[in-house]
Amino acid sequence: MSARTLLCVAATLGAVSVSAQSSLPMEDGRLAQRVSVSHPVVRVEDFLRDLSQRLGVPLKVEDGLKEDLVIVHVRDIPARDLLERFASHFDWSWRQERDGYLLYQSKEQKEREDEAYREQFMAPLRERQKELKRILAEDASRLDALRRELEELKRRLESPATPDEEKDSLGRQVTAAMARLEPGGRLAVSLLANMSFEDFQRLFELGTLVYAMTPTPAQRPMGSSQRLAEEALNAIQQTRELARRPVDVLVTFHAGYDWPEMDGAVDVVYVDQAGLSVTSAVYFHSSVQPSPTPPQPTTWLSGRTLQSEAVEELLRPRDGSPFRNLARMRSLAYLLPKNTMMPRQGFAELAIAIAEALGLNLLSDSAVFPVTSDYARSRDAGFLLDALYRGAWKLDGTWILSRSATWAMMRRNAVPVPRLRAIRDRLYEEGGASLEMSGSLVDELGVRKYRDLPLPFFGIPSSIPQLRAAHLWYSMNNQQRDALLAGEALSVGRLSPRQRQLIWQLAMAPFSYSEFGIPYEDYEVHASPTNCSEWWPVGLPPDAELLLMRRRNPVVARARFQSTGELADVPSFSSIAALAARRSSWNPAEDSERYRPAVEEEYLFVVRRGNVLIDQTNVAIIRWNPSAPWVRFDELPKDLLDAIERARREFGGGG
Known part of the structure; x- marks a missing residue:
């Protein structure tokens, strides 16, 4: 199957x-x-x-x-x-x-199943590809006009006469215009606009490797990662009181970091047996600074506890119809945490609790229910209730929950794969990816492969993806470049394994960096920390310098936190949320439900290597949990870095 x-x-x-x-x-x-x-x-x-x-x-x-x-x-x-x-x-x-x-x-x-899967996989992609092709055709005919627009935007941004309240919007416009002009961005858009189903499939096979230990019968523990998981759970119990009821625990172990010093990371999601109280923490296990105490959580996602009696009352049938009051049913979704990664077992328990309250019978493929995914979004918590309403149908008194293609790739997520050492060697041979881990983990890890959900995360890459784009661009011959920029189809099969690896990283990174991009003109150097470990948990290349940048005109906005759905004062630059927790009096252990960090300034980190500035904020704070191997700076040859710098100057730069 x-x-x-x-x-x-x-x-x-x-x-x-x-x-x-x-x-x-x-x-x-x-x-x-x-x-x-x-x-x-x-x-x-x-x-x-x-x-x-x-x-x-x-x-x-x-x-x-x-x-x-x-x-x-x-x-x-x-x-x-x-x-x-x-x-x-x-x-x-x-x-x-x-x-x-x-x-x-x-x-x-x-x-029938294969055809339905293929159609569902490509349906959202086709619409996006049409839009990308339109953008490419439009840009190709007006590159000069785009350059003039960029210069005008920069002039307005730098002008002392421009009101401060307009500069944030102008900064975003400058970033978007720069992305449309730089070669890596156009390369990524060209690739995405012309990729076939087979191309996407091959890239998924080449891409994400996530290793997990879960409580489901079809999966088995992962050797020495058990110890790491136990440390993480102990740290949670020390930091925050757990629910008194027994919990289901899902631990996902991630490998393949940029930095060789980082052995891996663990996501811990625990759910009480009613499936109604979820808390997640991300932990890191580093061989650089061994410590007898468990690592501290980097991020917290907390939700409200909901008693089973409240669920029964909320979902109690009205006027003889279990679905008469849909608004009341859907309100349950908003009481659950947003951006929550919920184990299959916990979500299934929740489904059965709802079925019990409604007096329904339930039959479903477990893929209907979200399991661990980097793509979890706020709508996921409401997915179950929407499915119960729209997808259930009645046959001789039995309600059957229809299956959903949204989670199609999660259905068979327990496919046995070779041991990690063989995977590491194969990745290095075929894709040039570096998967460096400690020997004990490599030798003892019994793993199963997870295929991440094929939701399209398009957007013009910047920062680290720009490096990958430039790397890919300079590895191509002129014929390949001309074909891509002309909008012609280029089969992934005609690319080298290394090029395919870079395309994967370009096309399917879990975050669109453009939404976080802010021009460096908005910042000034605040400090060059002497103690990097205070700000930067992992090592830097020996010839790189870490700079702490401060925004000249910080903007604090009212925003809805993903974890609780509550309004809070947060900086407009999302990646500072974790930094704010370190720099202010906010204590995750005591104030995790409030999420109101006291931020007066807005900062970001920049790594300077020679004349090249690399925005590392997303890697340092947001992307603590990457799902794909990354190109390390010290793996890039000097001539490539020089070529990237030339491209930056020629095409107007880029973060």
């Missing part, structure tokens, strides 16, 4: 004939037994084995479907109905074997 999920909307499922999907004879009286089943997350093979023992009927599944994870919650229905709806819901089939039955996927069903 592939890692693709067929979108089954209510109309499609309702139109599928049960008889066409299964072969469970009516005369088999064993299947008339009534059953009640509740599995938050279970492998298909385990679900059928348990049901087989209870019914006395051999129920087997073909190898390709064994590892699929499903959620089943039904009360007192005939076993035949459950099995038939199970097969029809996932577009699988039953056939009789000896005195039992085998669940399988036919060739036609597999083709």
Whole structure:
């Protein structure tokens, strides 16, 4: 079974004939037994084995479907109905074997799933590609005009007569104009505008490697990362009181950092058994400064605890209809933390709690529910409730939750892969990526591969992505460059492995750096810290200097914090939130629900290496949790850095 999920909307499922999907004879009286089943997350093979023992009927599944994870919650229905709806819901089939039955996927069903996956994968990309092609065509015809516009914007920004309140907006306009003119930005847009489905697929295969330890049965612990996870959990308990109820814990171990001194990072997400209280912390384990005490959390995401009784009251059916008051249902989503990464088990428990409160039966692919993803957004918490409302359909008294392509790539996220050492060697040989970790982790880590969600994160790269773009640009021949700038299709297969690696980093970085870009003209050098460890947790290249820049005209705005949904005074430059926690009296342990850092100035870090200034703020503060290998400065040859500097001067610079 592939890692693709067929979108089954209510109309499609309702139109599928049960008889066409299964072969469970009516005369088999064993299947008339009534059953009640509740599995938050279970492998298909385990679900059928348990049901087989209870019914006395051999129920087997073909190898390709064994590892699929499903959620089943039904009360007192005939076993035949459950099995038939199970097969029809996932577009699988039953056939009789000896005195039992085998669940399988036919060739036609597999083709339908693959085609649906392909279409869903590309649908949002096609719309974005049309827009990118329009931008490319427009820019190509008016490059001179864009340069004149940029000069005018810079002149207004630097003019003493320009009011301070306008400079922030002008700064963003300057950044956007510079991005449209610099070669790396145009290169990335050209690539994205012309990539095919196969190109995207190959890049995903080349890209993110995330290693995880979770409580789901289909995944196994990861050797020595267990110790790191335990340290992180101990630190959480020391810093913040946990809920008294037992918790499900999801730990994701990330590898592949820019800096060789950084062994890895751990995300810890814990959820009480009702799935209603979520807190996340990011921890770092560094071999540079070994310490007997666990590392301190860099960021906190806290949510409100919601008692199960409140859920039942909130979702209590009104006027005989469980969905009559949709607004009340959706309000639950806003009581949950935003930007939350929730383990599959916890989200499934929440789904079952809702189903219990509404008196519903529930059958779903577990991919409907968000699991760990760098792409989690505020809408994720409301996804379950929207799915219950729009995707559920009723068949003979049973409600079935439809599947969603939004989480298609997460369906088969437990694909065994070679040990980390082999992965590291293969990455280095094929893509030039450096995956440097301690020997014990490399040797002991038993891993499984996670494919991140294929949500398109487009935008004109800046900062570190500009380095990658320039690196890629100068590695191409003139024919490749001309084809890209002319908007012609360029197959990823025609690029070298190193070029493909750079394209991946350009195209699929989890953050669009342009939204954080502010021209250096807005800043002045505030300090060159003598003790880098105070400001910079990892080492610098030996010939690099760290500068602390201060904004000349700091702007403090009212904004809604992602973690709590509450309004707070925060700097307009988002990446300073973590720095503010260090520099002010704000204590995450005591004031985590308030999120009101006292910020008087706005700062960012810049690394100066020779004549090249590199904005490191996003790497230092925002991108503590990168999902893809990064090009390290000391891996770039001097001639390449010189070429990048020449490109910066020729095309108007860039962060």
